[in-house]
Amino acid sequence: MKQREPETTETKEPRGRRIVIRRAYDYSLLFLTFFLVCFGLVMIYSTSSYNATKYYNDATYFLRKQLIFAVGGMVLMVVVSKFDYRITNHPLPVIKIKPLTLLYLLCAVLQVAVLFLGENIKGAKRWLEIPGIGSFQPSELTKICVVLLTAYLASRAPKALDSMWGFVGILVRVGPLIALVLIENLSTAIVLAGIVFVIGFVTSRKKGYYVAVVILGIAGVAAMIMAEGFRGDRIDAWLNVETHPKGYQTLQGLYAIASGGILGKGLGNSVQKLGFIPESHNDMIFSVICEELGLVGAVAIILLFLLLLWRLFVIAVNAPDLYGSLIAVGVMTHIAVQVMINVAVVTNTMPSTGIPLPFISYGGSSLVTLLIEMGIALGVSNQIEYRE
Amino acid sequence: MNLVKTFQKRSLLLVISVISIVAVLLAVRLFYLMVPGSGALSAAAQELHERERAIKAERGKIYDRNGVVLADNMPVCTISVIHNQITDAEQVIRVLCEELGLSEAYVRKRVEKYSSIETIKTNVEKEIADRIRAYELDGVMVDEDYRRYYPYNSLASKVLGFTGSDNQGILGLEVKYDFWLRGENGKILTLATAHGVEIPDAAENMVTPIAGNSIRTSLDVVIQSYAEQTAMKVLEAKGAKSVSIIVMNPQNGELYAMVNVPEYDLNHPYDLTEIYTAPYTEAELTQEKKTELLNQMWRNSCISDTYEPGSAFKIITATAALEHGVLEVKDSFHCPGYKIVADRRIRCHKTTGHGTQSFVEAIMNSCNPAFMEIGARTGIEQMYETFRLLGLFQKTGIDLPGEASSIMHKTEAVGEVELATISFGQSFQITPLQLMSAVSTVINGGTRVTPHFVTEIVNNAGVTIKTIDGCGETGVVSKETSEIMKMVLEQVVSEGSGSNAYLEGMSIGGKTATSEKLPRRSGKYIASFLGFAPAENPEVIAMVIIDEPQGLYYGGTIAAPVMAEVFEMVLPYLGILPDDTNFMVAE
Numbered sequence: 001m002k003q004r005e006p007e008t009t010e011t012k013e014p015r016g017r018r019i020v021i022r023r024a025y026d027y028s029l030l031f032l033t034f035f036l037v038c039f040g041l042v043m044i045y046s047t048s049s050y051n052a053t054k055y056y057n058d059a060t061y062f063l064r065k066q067l068i069f070a071v072g073g074m075v076l077m078v079v080v081s082k083f084d085y086r087i088t089n090h091p092l093p094v095i096k097i098k099p100l101t102l103l104y105l106l107c108a109v110l111q112v113a114v115l116f117l118g119e120n121i122k123g124a125k126r127w128l129e130i131p132g133i134g135s136f137q138p139s140e141l142t143k144i145c146v147v148l149l150t151a152y153l154a155s156r157a158p159k160a161l162d163s164m165w166g167f168v169g170i171l172v173r174v175g176p177l178i179a180l181v182l183i184e185n186l187s188t189a190i191v192l193a194g195i196v197f198v199i200g201f202v203t204s205r206k207k208g209y210y211v212a213v214v215i216l217g218i219a220g221v222a223a224m225i226m227a228e229g230f231r232g233d234r235i236d237a238w239l240n241v242e243t244h245p246k247g248y249q250t251l252q253g254l255y256a257i258a259s260g261g262i263l264g265k266g267l268g269n270s271v272q273k274l275g276f277i278p279e280s281h282n283d284m285i286f287s288v289i290c291e292e293l294g295l296v297g298a299v300a301i302i303l304l305f306l307l308l309l310w311r312l313f314v315i316a317v318n319a320p321d322l323y324g325s326l327i328a329v330g331v332m333t334h335i336a337v338q339v340m341i342n343v344a345v346v347t348n349t350m351p352s353t354g355i356p357l358p359f360i361s362y363g364g365s366s367l368v369t370l371l372i373e374m375g376i377a378l379g380v381s382n383q384i385e386y387r388e
Numbered sequence: 389m390n391l392v393k394t395f396q397k398r399s400l401l402l403v404i405s406v407i408s409i410v411a412v413l414l415a416v417r418l419f420y421l422m423v424p425g426s427g428a429l430s431a432a433a434q435e436l437h438e439r440e441r442a443i444k445a446e447r448g449k450i451y452d453r454n455g456v457v458l459a460d461n462m463p464v465c466t467i468s469v470i471h472n473q474i475t476d477a478e479q480v481i482r483v484l485c486e487e488l489g490l491s492e493a494y495v496r497k498r499v500e501k502y503s504s505i506e507t508i509k510t511n512v513e514k515e516i517a518d519r520i521r522a523y524e525l526d527g528v529m530v531d532e533d534y535r536r537y538y539p540y541n542s543l544a545s546k547v548l549g550f551t552g553s554d555n556q557g558i559l560g561l562e563v564k565y566d567f568w569l570r571g572e573n574g575k576i577l578t579l580a581t582a583h584g585v586e587i588p589d590a591a592e593n594m595v596t597p598i599a600g601n602s603i604r605t606s607l608d609v610v611i612q613s614y615a616e617q618t619a620m621k622v623l624e625a626k627g628a629k630s631v632s633i634i635v636m637n638p639q640n641g642e643l644y645a646m647v648n649v650p651e652y653d654l655n656h657p658y659d660l661t662e663i664y665t666a667p668y669t670e671a672e673l674t675q676e677k678k679t680e681l682l683n684q685m686w687r688n689s690c691i692s693d694t695y696e697p698g699s700a701f702k703i704i705t706a707t708a709a710l711e712h713g714v715l716e717v718k719d720s721f722h723c724p725g726y727k728i729v730a731d732r733r734i735r736c737h738k739t740t741g742h743g744t745q746s747f748v749e750a751i752m753n754s755c756n757p758a759f760m761e762i763g764a765r766t767g768i769e770q771m772y773e774t775f776r777l778l779g780l781f782q783k784t785g786i787d788l789p790g791e792a793s794s795i796m797h798k799t800e801a802v803g804e805v806e807l808a809t810i811s812f813g814q815s816f817q818i819t820p821l822q823l824m825s826a827v828s829t830v831i832n833g834g835t836r837v838t839p840h841f842v843t844e845i846v847n848n849a850g851v852t853i854k855t856i857d858g859c860g861e862t863g864v865v866s867k868e869t870s871e872i873m874k875m876v877l878e879q880v881v882s883e884g885s886g887s888n889a890y891l892e893g894m895s896i897g898g899k900t901a902t903s904e905k906l907p908r909r910s911g912k913y914i915a916s917f918l919g920f921a922p923a924e925n926p927e928v929i930a931m932v933i934i935d936e937p938q939g940l941y942y943g944g945t946i947a948a949p950v951m952a953e954v955f956e957m958v959l960p961y962l963g964i965l966p967d968d969t970n971f972m973v974a975e
Contacts, residue, residue: 050581054472158390202399255436257421258429271437275582295422299415306411313404317397322390329400336407343414347421 024318025081026381029311033077033359033374036304037070037367040360047273047288048281048362062281062362065134069364073371080375081382085324088148100148104177107145110138111180118184125184139181139188140369143195147330147373150174150196154203155323161204167213170200186224187353191337193217198333199326238351246352252277253287253346264294281362283354286346305339305358315381324380331373334358439580445571446534447555448600448848450548450562452609453644459548459562459654462537465517465530468507469499472583474527484508484528487520510553511535536562538654544612545651546688547643547788547841559657559686561603561841564787568845571600601853604844606642611635614957619649619932622950627938632690632820633950635958638828638920638929641837641858643786644958652685660685689935691784691791694817699754699943700901700918701813701823703873705763706751707830708774710869714765717872719747721758729760729808737902748876752884754900754944756812763811768802771810777864778826778836780818785838787856794818813901820916824931827918831877831897831926833870836860878923881948888948889919891955893966897923898951900943905936912936917947921959928962930954 041063048062088100110128118125119135127135153170160166174196182189197217201210237246241254256272259265270291273280280288290298312332319325335358342357344350356366421429450459467488474480477499484495488509498506510533512520521530536551549560556570557563574597579587619631635645650663664681665673673681687693709715725741726733736742736756742749750758763771775781775796783791795817797806809815821839828837838858845854877897880886886898898919905912915937920929932950940946959965 054583155390158393158396198403202396202403204399205395207399254421254429255433257418258426259433260422261426261430262423271579271581271587272433274587276436290418290422295419298418298422302411302415306408309404309407313400316400317392319392322392322396325392325396325400329403332407333403340407340410340414343418347414347417349414349417 021385023382024384024386026311026315026378029308029315029374029381030078030081030378032304032308032311033371034074036308036359037074037371039301040367041066041070042267043285043289043360044281044362046268046270046292047285050274051279051281054275066362066364066367069367073368076368077371077375077378080372081378083379084383085327085376085379086321086383089152089323100145100152103141103145104149107138107142107177108180111142111177114138115180115183134364137363137365139185140365142177142181143188143192143334143369144372144376146174146177146192146195147199147327147334148376149177150199151323151326151330154199155321155326158203158322159205161200162206164209167200167204167209170196186221187341187355190221190353191334191341191355194337195330195333199330202329203322203326234351234353238348241348249278249284250345250348250352253284254348256280256284256287256291257347260290260292260294260298262295264290264292264297267292279362283342283356283361284346285361286343286357289360290346301360302339302343305335309336312377315377315384318384319380320383320385324383328377328380331377334373335370437579438577440575440577443574443576443594443597444533444555445573445597446599446848447536447551447571448565448569448602450569451602451604452607452612453605453642453843454608455604456609457539458544458605458607458609460537460539461534463514464510464533464535465512465514466507466510466533467512467517467520468505468529468531470505470527470529471499471502472527474499474525476526479523480525480528483520483523483525487516488512505529540609540613541655542651542653543609543616544607544646545654545657546648546686546690547607547646548654549789550654550657560688560788561605564789565603565842565845568603569600571848572598574598599848601848602846603842604846605841606637606644606843607646607841608644610961611958612645612647615645615647615954616649616651618950618953619647622932622934622946623649626934626940626946628934629936630689631935631950632933633930633954634690634820634824635928635930635954636824636828636839638832638837638926639835639859641825641828641839642843643839643841644928646688646690646841648688648690650685657686658682688788688790689820690933691786691788691819691821694792694795694819695905695914695933696814696817696903697820697823698813698901698903698914698916700827700899700916702751702754702759702811703827703830703877703899703918704775704778704780704823705759705766705771705811705813706747706876707778707865707869707873708771709762709766710872711774711865712766712770714770715747715762717747717876721745721747721750721755721761723750723753723755723757725757727757727760727808729764730804732805734760734805734808748879749884751876751899752880754880754885759811760808763807764804768799768807768810771807772796772799775826778829780822780826784819784821784825785840786821787840787842791821792819794822813903820931820933823918824929827920828926828929830865830870830873831920831929833862833867834865835862836864874923874926877920881919881923885944886917886919886948888944889917889951889955891952891959891966894921894955894959894964895923896921896955897926898948900948902941902943913941915941915943915945915947917943917951919948919951919955921955922964927964928955928958930958 044066045063049059052061053059089098091098114125114128119127119129126137128138130136150170154161178189178192233246237244241247241250252272270288272291273288277284309332312328316325316328319328338355338358341355345352356363358370446461449457452458481495481499485492498508517530547560549562550558551562552558557566574595577593615633619633623631631649633647636643650661652661660681664685722744723736723742725739726735742753742755780794783793806815825837825839838860840856840858842856844852847853874897877899878895881889881896881898885900889896889898896919898917901916903914914935916933918931920926932947934947937946
């Protein structure tokens with residue numbers, strides 16, 4: 001990608017001094033994202049080549065599929081970053097509807113469609129088969145919508161959020177989307193709820209009722225766990241990972257982590273990826289990173305994510321308006337929650353749930369969604385002006 | 389448009405701090421899992437990945453007394469396929485069918501079977517295996533291995549025995565000395581994927597196999613093969629069921645030969661020889677029948693079958709009488725052709741009687757009434773005392789499996805009639821080798837010997853780690869008795885019933901025997917001859933046993949000439965030359 005000089009505008013101040021106003025397009029964030037995606041491709045090749053050879057007789061089968069999404073996603077990211085994020089709320093010329101409203105409706109329709117037409121993979125309907133492209137996960141698109149919608153609603157009337165009713169008002173509008181996701185996919189719903197919660201928390205001057213929301217949220221999750229049999233099993237598997245049959249995948253991941261040591265076995269040298277960890281290029285990819293690159297590599301990846309989150313934080317703090325700031329907060333929360341849950345699951349710190357590691361785990365919908373979000377966040381940074 | 393307020397920035401700082409703290413906690417958790425807590429988990433992982441593959445140890449060799457190899461190892465290969473690694477199944481099937489001569493259906497079934505590893509064929513010759521390896525087919529494994537190989541095929545088959553598919557001893561010396569021969573298998577620890585496929589170039593731990601120890605035997609290939617030919621000739625000429633020849637050193641129990649024809653091919657021990665299958669039709673040869681016949685074929689009757697020793701046992705009766713001072717060489721006996729014992733009239737084989745005869749003449753004539761008399765004089769207690777000293781109540785202790793025990797009357801059950809029959813070798817059973825071992829003691833000056841084949845155990849570096857000697861207790865029989873017995877037995881061959889074993893210029897001692905098999909009057913006999921040379925200082929003792937000959941069945945008539953034939957070759961071979969030759973050499 002060709003690095004572009006920041007766009008500049010020149011004005012004349014009194015006393016004839018030339019003032020340069022620059023746009024703070026966040027190239028370090030762009031580079032961090034680019035690096036993580038490339039690292040992800042390397043790890044996907046490392047983890048998937050064995051199974052790809054075995055089942056598809058082509059070591060690069062998964063790598064090539066992911067590469068297409070990575071390239072497409074990064075192009076989209078750069079394109080999106082050049083638009084002003086505020087256009088999401090300007091009515092479109094002919095149909096007089098805001099793009100955000102359109103996105104909301106699209107997400108709702110797709111989420112409903114997936115419940116009826118979705119492909120049933122491993123006991124859950126989360127995938128829509130789109131001819132020619134492959135399968136697509138509507139809940140990923142919903143993530144973008146939830147970030148934008150919540151940020152928009154909160155920024156429009158921040159003072160309303162000082163009381164609980166203001167937050168409830170946001171929930172009423174965002175809630176239906178989350179509920180549609182929740183039917184089939186608890187873990188994504190938790191990520192979405194996290195985004196709404198953090199945006200509300202940041203906006204509001206009064207923090208008291210968020211404690212209540214946290215307690216309510218925990219109670220809600222607990223109720224879900226009790227209600228659903230297979231998730232009850234997950235708790236058992238978590239507590240007895242070495243003996244429980246459902247703990248197999250986690251145990252294999254732990255084996256991989258433990259055999260990594262400080263410096264790891266070296267890139268490509270994992271044994272656990274050779275059929276022991278099922279689909280090691282998916283949610284469990286972090287355990288193979290640990291095995292191959294050791295504690296040093298694993299901590300380096302966590303630090304890279306922290307750096308990325310720090311850049312998003314900087315954008316949120318310096319954003320030209322609250323809407324832009326809250327978009328950055330939403331994206332930051334999305335990535336942070338997924339990284340934390342993924343690492344926690346892989347290390348058996350919490351019960352198993354299917355959350356991919358952002359930018360690194362295999363999966364086209366997830367990667368493209370994240371890159372679009374990064375594009376929007378970069379777009380916010382692009383609107384920051386400062387004087388020199 | 390709302391701007392970002394300071395309190396919102398502070399909230400944001402709180403959020404990023406919480407995220408950082410969680411990240412640090414997760415990093416700590418990772419540290420715990422990967423450094424201090426990794427032991428048990430990574431050990432479990434290692435165990436999960438490791439596959440153990442045995443490397444067979446080379447089995448020790450078996451040598452004859454001159455260092456000729458009797459049992460060797462041939463490098464062979466095992467061909468197997470790994471389903472997951474096969475890239476071109478059709479080619480694999482085609483090549484394996486062609487090279488191994490297997491049917492396509494057989495190979496296809498194994499190639500297409502979804503298993504971690506499937507053996508196609510074992511014991512494949514190295515040459516063929518190398519050709520298969522040259523195709524470099526994916527998923528085809530060629531593992532090197534050893535197969536037991538007997539260069540002389542059927543030679544000494546009943547002695548050597550053979551090994552099973554895992555190279556473990558099954559019969560004969562192979563099983564008796566399995567502990568020494570087998571060595572210690574090594575192993576390779578390799579890493580394997582979840583599908584059991586070995587990971588190439590993964591670090592391998594290897595435990596080197598330790599080759600087995602070799603055994604050096606007293607068997608002599610030349611004597612054994614000559615004796616086998618001789619025995620086979622007799623078997624065919626006499627239509628006998630089996631013929632055994634044992635050749636031993638009477639001084640120390642070292643066995644030179646143990647023949648038990650028909651022998652079988654040690655390289656194909658499960659193929660019945662024609663002699664055994666001939667009497668049956670294909671339909672009659674059920675699996676059960678085949679097993680029975682195989683056991684018959686493998687049986688070493690020299691040590692596993694007992695028989696009534698007959699007249700050869702008179703050597704023992706005479707020794708007992710001499711040892712207990714109830715018989716002197718000058719004693720004379722009268723034979724009217726029978727002897728009345730208790731209420732029975734027991735006949736001599738010469739029904740007209742031998743008349744008056746000296747002790748030497750009595751044994752030369754193999755006169756039954758004379759020996760009944762000698763037995764009666766000795767009494768059962770003294771007889772049994774000598775039997776015991778000569779080892780007739782126990783196994784010889786030969787280093788072969790499957791030795792039978794003697795079947796003797798209990799002392800209290802022996803009446804006059806039983807004593808009389810025991811005196812000329814009937815009404816009890818011993819193995820031929822027991823008789824040979826007892827007679828050896830009589831003629832070697834009274835030293836007990838344990839018949840044995842193995843003389844030395846040599847480790848794979850060529851160092852002798854154990855020597856085996858067959859000499860036991862001495863003074864079991866007095867020197868005087870020994871001298872008398874050698875003298876009279878020499879007379880048996882030079883002038884008596886054993887004259888058919890006589891060789892010009894050789895001093896040979898011996899005794900004939902003809903035993904009627906049980907049940908009596910079945911017309912089945914065992915003709916045997918026990919001989920030794922030189923009579924004055926025996927260096928070799930031998931026995932010929934012809935089981936169920938057709939037609940003539942007297943030991944003196946059919947077994948003695950065989951002994952002559954054996955000695956004619958064996959004596960010069962062992963450096964025992966005719967007296968006149970000695971004389972000529974001395975000149």
